[in-house]
Amino acid sequence: MKKLWSIATAVRNPERLRNFLITLKEMEGEVWNSQSQEEFQARLVKNRFYGYSNGQFYSTLSQATVQLIENLNHHISLTEAFNILREKNYPEGFAIRGRTSYKPLEKVGLAFIQNGKIKISSLGNYLLGDNYDIGEIFFRSFIKWQYPNPESRDFSNQSIYNIKPFIATLHLINEVNKICEQRNLRVKGISKQEFMIFGQSLLHYQDISLQAERLVEFRITLDSLQNSDEKKEYIINYIANFLSEFDNATDGNLHDYADNTIRYFRLTRYITVRGGGFYIDLEPRRMIEIQKLLETDNASAKEFTRDDYIAYMSDINQPILPWEEKNELLKIYRSTLDDIRNLEAQMSMDTYPFSLENEEIEYLKSEIEKLREYRHKLQNIELKQQLQDVSQIDEVIDKLTNIRTQDLKPSIALEKYITHALNIINDANEIKANSILSDDNDFIFTAPANKPDIECFYESFNSVCEVTMLINRDQWHNEGQPVMRHFRDFENVSSHQDNYCLFVAPSMHRDTINTFWMSVKYEYEGNPQKIIPLNISQIIQILETIKTLKLQNKSFSHLMFKQFLDEIVGLKNSVANSDEWLRTIPTVLNNFKQELLCS
Template sequence: MPNVWNIGNTTVRNPKRIENALRVFVDEGFSGNAKGSEREARLHSKLKEREVLEFDGVASDWNGRKWRAAFYQLGFVSYERYRIGEDRLTTSELFTRIGLPAISTGYELTPAGQKLIEATTVPEIEEIYTRQFVCYELPNSLEGSFPEGKMKPFILLLQVLNLLSAGSHEGLDKFETGLFLQKFQDHTDELPQEIVNQVLKYRQELAACTSAKQTRELKNRYKEALGEDIGINPNSVVSDYSDTTFRYFSLSGLFTRIGRTIVIRPNKQGFVNRLLESEPSFLFEANSQAYLESFYKNTYSLPTDNREFALQEIDILKAGIRDRGNALLAKANAINGTSTIDEIQAIRFQLIEYNNWEREEDFANEQQQPEAIRDIINYLRVLNGENIPDGPEIDDRPAYLEWAVWRSFLAIDDLVSPAYQTRRFPVDQDFHPRNTAPGGGADLLFEFETYVLVVEVTLTTSHRQMAVESEPVRRHTVQYKEQFPDKDVYCLFIAPTVDNNVAETFRIGVWYKQDDEEFVNIVPMNLTDFINAMEVLSAVKYSNGDFKNLIERCLVYRNVRAPQWKTYISNEVSVWSNRIVSQ
């Protein structure tokens, strides 16, 4: 009998990729046809082929099953069988009961899953996840055999964080979450305060420790007590289970990180307060069929479904718009009590997105601060394989490489275009990457006053780099030359190491459109050299014009063989860096 809960699973450690993985699941014909070792291994293979996952070696059925499990636990696909009270229902029987007779087999896309893959903005995606998490209750038809009681994990986390905040205490770190929240507990009215009391008592004891040995012994005592309660290795609970809790529940957009702790996002506090006025509400216990209908249709009630509350949210968002001449503000002002709820929600999503774009300008300006530049360099160094003390945790290396390089050019500044238009990867409300940039264009695009810089980054190496990067990088650069005919267009290609064959195609710099020859200026730079260029920025401010000069100097030497050109580029970075510092 489990005495611990876990949202998602510890294999799917990057849930930000779930919506893209679900699109692959549907596009490649797995909906309703995802069972069996061959199909499961094929799913894993397709996720790699479609660039949702990057892994070495062969695809496995085990990993395919883990992704499939993440889909059905979150309600995005159906399961094979259901238990409601004493009834044992097939998929067809259950979905007929809840008004979805077209779903008749296990692992078919549900309306909740359809909404997720059709969502086009981050605010929409966050609300879909929020509904699923607020609805989520234990035990349920898919997860049973818990000790006596009931629990809503997402609501419990909100309640505990709310109480900590009200007492001016820090949020929860992963270790505390594992110790005090991951255990299955009967979710009584008193439980949130009881957990807060336990957290504060632990913190007092931790503060009283005067040595690393005492701290270690205290943590071990708490882990041993947890292990006796739950019957499994407590180390996995305070590390892996709590880690997935942070990752999955953060998809709601209701949380932010302060250091190593998670807290309720300040601009979501009003929403959370209203939500907790009626939660926890245990729908599965009261009406299992209604619970499953809400879960699979993504219709569980939220405060923003209330017209009055949604209009209040719109007023708050309107007040936050800085550009008072923005056309969206006029549209929002036309919304009133007679507008339909669909019209109200559409404007609300647009205002959230626009508000995020304005905040992104603040984020871009912050990247020029010395502490931000140091943080950028630390990320780049870790991504380059360095071990640095207290280095950042990186859960998605390809996405974070794009993000760190993006931040690097925001730090250089003097952009012509808005910050959100310089990246093609989606970001969350903290402006961290949700995923990598989709295909069909460059990873990053920076328009400056006198030139345009296309930036392509990759962690691939050797022959695979040639297979997946050489053609699209040149093609994208030509596309942007056509888009910006009145400006010089350069491309910077960044990788931990640059394959000689890739460097050769960029050295030649030719792209054919039928019989017409197009020349492109692409500089392949290894990540170490790029870090060295960024290190200069931590010592002295330089301009995008200075960086253009570096690009042009690197292109001067491309009439030599590819291996020599790569060496010249590294040397030029060093010479350029010394010149900038000595100016």
């Protein structure tokens, strides 16, 4: 039987990868054997990167042990972590757990074993740095990921598997678009459903053209059917027949594999979504790079020994990208600059002066990234202009109200729509999300762990905004200290003396509020901070008030917003504790709304 390929077989949650790598870094240089494998797993437990807040993990532990793990004021020692794993009483021991936790790091190319010892790769050290880009990491990994490879037993049959899945996906979309253009059909990439059927069942690079033809014929037949029942029956029967030889093509797997793969592939910025999120296509702003990639790589797997494959996956400088030469980089530079000039013209803005001092490779690459950063800045200005329409307020309110049912993960959706809300609320100079953005300025992943989620710049003050979907004690564990640290780092470099931090969540955990209260009432690292906790419902109330003001042709300035923030911070002088502080914020909000609407 054949197998569908999927991201699930290659990597784990990217949010966990860095934490696991941070832990492995503690052991770099140690011999990789059963003892160190046990130690790695124990260190993951010690750092609360494994087992913490996991009901299944807790199920075989004593209540006292669970309480020890849950007590976030207690730093778990390595000895205690070993004892916790021994208490789990794994029949096979827990060295195998350490090997399992290590494997995704090796598969992505973040770590490897060299001369029997743990080694963090150049790609891994990049991920551990302060300015890592998770999209760049996955792009560098995906362009090399192939089947068969010496690390995978499931896809070892060379008569069936010969493919680089990511490169093959680019080829497949490109071939489908070419066929549609030749037949005078609408060129629109491929639907997520088509990818589910034809993308992950593509196992050999020589079948790309045939698979593209099959996909287009499937689309034409489906479009010709008159009603939804006929369409549904056709899809079910087609999947049953077309994927009958794949032993993992269950209905649940098909959808999960496709959703997960598209989410990861989008991180590279070489695939975009269109058609209301139902289609994926080649990113038009990267077409120079994509065409060079398609010209130079037919998606066939290379032959490697195991050691050579691991070394290849681990080297951030391999392969040399086919557009990293002067003429191609100049094309990319000019194309990106053209995008910028078009945006400036659309918004009647003065042209920003860009010029090249030389044409050296590294310099050109750096200048292209500067252009892309500036393009994002222009796209943010364009977004703010679009969001001033009253109908856009209703849309953002709807998205926030139904934050868990969007086509994005809730954590990403919250960063996106709080960014939109902040653009709506007042006359900010710039609202800058630190989330991972696609070239068309859409949100594809949450902000890196070492930066605020959103930075806000005003004429009279600056602020950061941190958001989370967590509501239990994990909220305090994941957000308490990091929020205050990010905010203090921001305060230290801010151009204004007055700085604020908005913290937005569905609801506030008591431990989170108590931590922020101590910072507001007393100090964090020697000085008090201005942290304002607001739940999603309260943000929606503010948006509804802004909408009413707009309909009355009234304005709402950042100074009015500052007054509201100051009133919440000022409660520290009149309330007794964190509980009363949190209970009083709704009253402040209601009074503020009434004052605005009655003025």
